[in-house]
Amino acid sequence: MSKDNVKAIVFDIFGTVVDWRSGLIRELTAFGRGRGIELDWVQFADEWRGMYQPSLEEVRSGRRPWTILDELHRESLVKLLDKNGVRGLAPHEIEHLNTIWHRLPPWPDVIEGLLRLKRRYIIGTLSNGNVGLMTRLAKNVGLPWDVILGAETARAYKPMPEAYARTAMYLNLKPAEVMLVAAHNGDLTAASGVGMRTAFVVRPTEYGTGQQKDFKAERAWDVITDSFNGLADAMGCARF
Amino acid sequence: MSKDNVKAIVFDIFGTVVDWRSGLIRELTAFGRGRGIELDWVQFADEWRGMYQPSLEEVRSGRRPWTILDELHRESLVKLLDKNGVRGLAPHEIEHLNTIWHRLPPWPDVIEGLLRLKRRYIIGTLSNGNVGLMTRLAKNVGLPWDVILGAETARAYKPMPEAYARTAMYLNLKPAEVMLVAAHNGDLTAASGVGMRTAFVVRPTEYGTGQQKDFKAERAWDVITDSFNGLADAMGCARF
Numbered sequence: 001m002s003k004d005n006v007k008a009i010v011f012d013i014f015g016t017v018v019d020w021r022s023g024l025i026r027e028l029t030a031f032g033r034g035r036g037i038e039l040d041w042v043q044f045a046d047e048w049r050g051m052y053q054p055s056l057e058e059v060r061s062g063r064r065p066w067t068i069l070d071e072l073h074r075e076s077l078v079k080l081l082d083k084n085g086v087r088g089l090a091p092h093e094i095e096h097l098n099t100i101w102h103r104l105p106p107w108p109d110v111i112e113g114l115l116r117l118k119r120r121y122i123i124g125t126l127s128n129g130n131v132g133l134m135t136r137l138a139k140n141v142g143l144p145w146d147v148i149l150g151a152e153t154a155r156a157y158k159p160m161p162e163a164y165a166r167t168a169m170y171l172n173l174k175p176a177e178v179m180l181v182a183a184h185n186g187d188l189t190a191a192s193g194v195g196m197r198t199a200f201v202v203r204p205t206e207y208g209t210g211q212q213k214d215f216k217a218e219r220a221w222d223v224i225t226d227s228f229n230g231l232a233d234a235m236g237c238a239r240f
Numbered sequence: 241m242s243k244d245n246v247k248a249i250v251f252d253i254f255g256t257v258v259d260w261r262s263g264l265i266r267e268l269t270a271f272g273r274g275r276g277i278e279l280d281w282v283q284f285a286d287e288w289r290g291m292y293q294p295s296l297e298e299v300r301s302g303r304r305p306w307t308i309l310d311e312l313h314r315e316s317l318v319k320l321l322d323k324n325g326v327r328g329l330a331p332h333e334i335e336h337l338n339t340i341w342h343r344l345p346p347w348p349d350v351i352e353g354l355l356r357l358k359r360r361y362i363i364g365t366l367s368n369g370n371v372g373l374m375t376r377l378a379k380n381v382g383l384p385w386d387v388i389l390g391a392e393t394a395r396a397y398k399p400m401p402e403a404y405a406r407t408a409m410y411l412n413l414k415p416a417e418v419m420l421v422a423a424h425n426g427d428l429t430a431a432s433g434v435g436m437r438t439a440f441v442v443r444p445t446e447y448g449t450g451q452q453k454d455f456k457a458e459r460a461w462d463v464i465t466d467s468f469n470g471l472a473d474a475m476g477c478a479r480f
Binding site: 130135138 | 308310362364370371372373375376378379386387388389392393410411412413
């Protein structure tokens, strides 16, 4: 099998490893309640995430110089608060909200699956989140990465091919020796384009009841599963 | 105290965290015995390490393009084997010898100290070793890093200031919020030059009985100690 040569498994994070939407909604709602701000925080969460790809595209297109995701998140947040008439927050409150991305809950199957995979493979991130964000998220919620890699170390946002190719390079591996795990067919298509192995883990509630896509594998990815334990099984890792 | 603002502690690796000399001597000797090659492997180890700074200097000076340490190690090894009349090794044997650097033993106080520090601080590498080397070393010997950073992610070998400044940048921290731990006064001098906090851990047998320097702190570093447990004490970390 083509996945027999895999030596490192790298992961998309937002949506694949952590449930960003539930995490945002929970913390935003708690913040609003504490400050007495009435707002549809579910919609706020979805709009904040909705500003993600357009903000990345500014960088990918070359229209703006390299900017880390924490900064893009902050700019989007400030705009969105303003649009919703929320003004006068203190800098530490903005920071508290922006670092919700550093405290997102993993899906329930994640930690056990990662610990199984870690005994046999190098495991790491391949995220558009910057190193500082990924490091704090891992520490806050217990993600046991061997290495933090991604857009910032590659200086290219996914799905640009450099984001994948340079991540394999940092690991001293050929792309075919690295597997990307993602809940998004588009991410796997780009990884596959540089020769990486691919695993699709379906996350049908990433976008809540309004999810529009990624309900199933759109190509014959090397692994297709619905949990990290399923992935660990497919990759030959013993159960605890 | 100036060290009260420290949020991340990064470590020099060769000599500070791992006992490269004992590790090299042990594995080289075992290899020589297995292959029936008679050689002074102690001298071989010291000469191999002796080629380290000159090989880095080729890159630092701009005389050669960016090259990772695994590759510099390999070139030095091949030259040194040839000089000693050891010829005809298979590629996998060269690779086995070159990856001794991926399997070096930590000093006895390291793991406990790191685990204590990790509960309170982000802990990571700031090494001239490349990401692939550092990741495998950590996995092989159990170093519990939160993040792997250093020369390769900064694209600059220590003691160039960029190696330190860019490492703080990757962590979203000011240099004054990052502490470098090293057994080498020169490394700490460079870190201090960009505003980092500093901790000196004396390793008086790094170079065996022939050690010439770094027997004591040459400046008033923020912490001066003889073990990682001493460092953890100084940084306010509870004992297990």
